[in-house]
Amino acid sequence: MNETAARPRSSLFSALRYAVNGITYAFNVEPNMKRHFWLFNTLALIELILRPSLTVVAISLFVAMCVFGAELANTAVELTIDLTVDRKYHAAAGIAKDAMAGAVTMISFGALLVAVWILVSTRPWRFQLFSDVHPVATGLVIISVVTIWVLRFRPYREIQLWTDRKEVQDEL
Numbered sequence: 824m825n826e827t828a829a830r831p832r833s834s835l836f837s838a839l840r841y842a843v844n845g846i847t848y849a850f851n852v853e854p855n856m857k858r859h860f861w862l863f864n865t866l867a868l869i870e871l872i873l874r875p876s877l878t879v880v881a882i883s884l885f886v887a888m889c890v891f892g893a894e895l896a897n898t899a900v901e902l903t904i905d906l907t908v909d910r911k912y913h914a915a916a917g918i919a920k921d922a923m924a925g926a927v928t929m930i931s932f933g934a935l936l937v938a939v940w941i942l943v944s945t946r947p948w949r950f951q952l953f954s955d956v957h958p959v960a961t962g963l964v965i966i967s968v969v970t971i972w973v974l975r976f977r978p979y980r981e982i983q984l985w986t987d988r989k990e991v992q993d994e995l
């Protein structure tokens with residue numbers, strides 16, 4: 824294939840578009856991304872009800888984005904490994920996938936600890952859903968929820984990842 828055709832010109836906008844495509848793919852295909860999505864919504868709802876400080880909200884949102892980021896890296900690693908070993912058994916492939924899954928688990932555990940910290944630091948809990956406490960922090964939560972919902976539910980065209988070898992050869 825022509826190398827110039829395979830590598831479109833890179834601009835900030837196209838880089839962002841590719842990133843969004845990758846995120847949308849993972850949200851539609853990876854069950855763990857869907858779970859993280861609902862956990863993120865739960866975190867946002869808790870923060871909208873308890874109204875922690877801007878510092879707590881900023882840290883918790885950063886940690887939540889780290890979990891999404893780790894899961895995306897996991898998706899990329901899994902696909903790359905499957906491609907490298909042509910989806911055949913290889914002990915190193917298994918260990919590489921396990922190690923990446925371990926990385927996601929470690930970050931998720933860290934996120935869980937942060938969630939506990941939020942709950943402890945906001946005690947005594949008060950229902951403040953309709954109050955105007957910490958407006959900037961609340962704005963940050965709402966902006967991130969809207970962004971994640973757009974990424975999760977933007978139109979997704981299903982991609983046939985694994986083409987039968989014979990079909991590929993026929994096309995060549």
Ligand SMILES: Nc1ncnc2c1ncn2[C@@H]1O[C@H](COP(=O)(O)OP(=O)(O)OP(=O)(O)O)[C@@H](O)[C@H]1O
Pocket residue numbers: 853854855897901908910911912913914916917918920921924
């Ligand atoms: N090519 C392979 N060779 C050897 N072991 C593999 C191979 N592919 C996967 N495994 C083993 O099977 C496990 C599950 O792999 P799989 O690709 O199904 O990921 P997964 O756990 O379903 O990930 P996710 O749910 O995030 O998509 C891996 O963690 C690894 O231990």
